[in-house]
Amino acid sequence: MINADIRHLALGGKTILGDCKLQLSGGWTAIVGPNGAGKSTLLKALAGLLPFEGKVELRGRELSKWSGRERARALAWLGQNEASTDELLAEEVVMLGRLPHRAWLAPPSAADVAAVERAMRQTQCWEWRARPVNQLSGGERQRVLLARALATESALLLMDEPLAHLDPPHQADWLTLVRERAAAGATVISVLHELNIALQADRLLVMDAGRTVHLGSPEDAATRDALQQVFQHRLQMIELNGQWLVLPAAAPARISNVLPLHGRRHD
Template sequence: MIRAEGLHIALGGRAVLRGVDLQIEAGWTAIVGPNGAGKSTLLRALAGLLSPQQGSVHLQGREMREWTAPQRARYLAWMAQQGETSGELSVRETVELGRIAHLGLGGVPGAQCRAVVEQAMQRCECSDWSARRLNELSGGERQRVLLARALATEAPLLLLDEPTTHLDAPHQVALARLFRQLAREGRGVVSVLHDLGLALQADQLIVIEAGRVRAAGHPADPALQRALEAVFGQAIRVQPGACGRPQVHLNLENVDGD
């Protein structure tokens, strides 16, 4: 669905991405790495929001620059880590913004658009308070609304920067179930995550360190698991878990006690 070749990006004179190569297919892909590794910068580059000094991004085999803005908006949906929203908009009005790529700025939503918006709100569990204003919501509630807005685009590819921010454990689990369902529907979900336990539930894991791809593959791959432990300075251990899925544990063996 999307491919990066030799991406080099510098911000403020500092190299952030250093020759990143990767390919992402349909399914759920999680991007992980230490703070400052370049995860969010990579996601913004994949979304076409940052132009690399070197290298290129291809969507469906076409270079990003060959896509018009409306075409790109219908193919991929972007959700920022700290989404900008107006507190005066209602939940439903915010989710309806996801339909602009199909309707244009002056378009009037019809029955089909209303059905898409309603389904997006149901999937993100925010239908019950669709009339409330954003400034009346908690951080976790707003996060679910912003995700519903991304779903309402019906884009085949979703690029989500820290979608679990402010979410409690039950809603993080619900989000993982939603990502798996979207993957079964043939859509691509690329999520930057700090929660390694959640990231290990993805179909593909991309491990970033110091602006480079350290490892990429299925979370069950032992080589990828060792690379994941290494980039976090052996502060974690990845071990077999239930249902064939690995689990992550803090490595407390070398912590000095009083």
């Protein structure tokens, strides 16, 4: 689905990425690493939002050779700190995700309306579809923006810190949505700081200092070792009921003492 070989990317004269390579097709990949590792910059490069030396191929064709409309249909984007849409109603924001499917100035089709409703119901924001975005909380707004990305109905979904402002139940809902999209054949790539959720992905892309360090399954010991390395071994990793979990290395003794009763530690 997507292949990348980014040799150099600089912003403001400062090198941000170098020697970033990946090849992904289907499933859910979580990009993880410490602050400043280049995670968000890499995701923007994959979306064609930043210039760089190297190439990104989507479905075997260089992304730079896709027209803007083709690219907008092929991939959906959910970024951080996006341009304000406060004057729009929630439903109007989600409808923006359908623009690549419509002729210039054409009104929404029945398919557009159905896709918007479906996406808003999936993210549980349909009930406030007629409310201005500036009347929504941060978490509610984030669910509207997620619905906009889903409404595009693309085979590639790129999301930069999609769990920002979401409470734990809605983070769990997001996880369900991602798994459903991946099961349906989509390729999902997300930048996450929530390591315990990232460890539930099909693959982890571990980054450090602007480089891709490792790509592998969370079940692979080499992946967990790479994660420990980039976080300078400041993590505790345990296996609990078949799922790997992360705690700070300085977790309180009352937590550490009970873990061996239920899980296997990997420091």
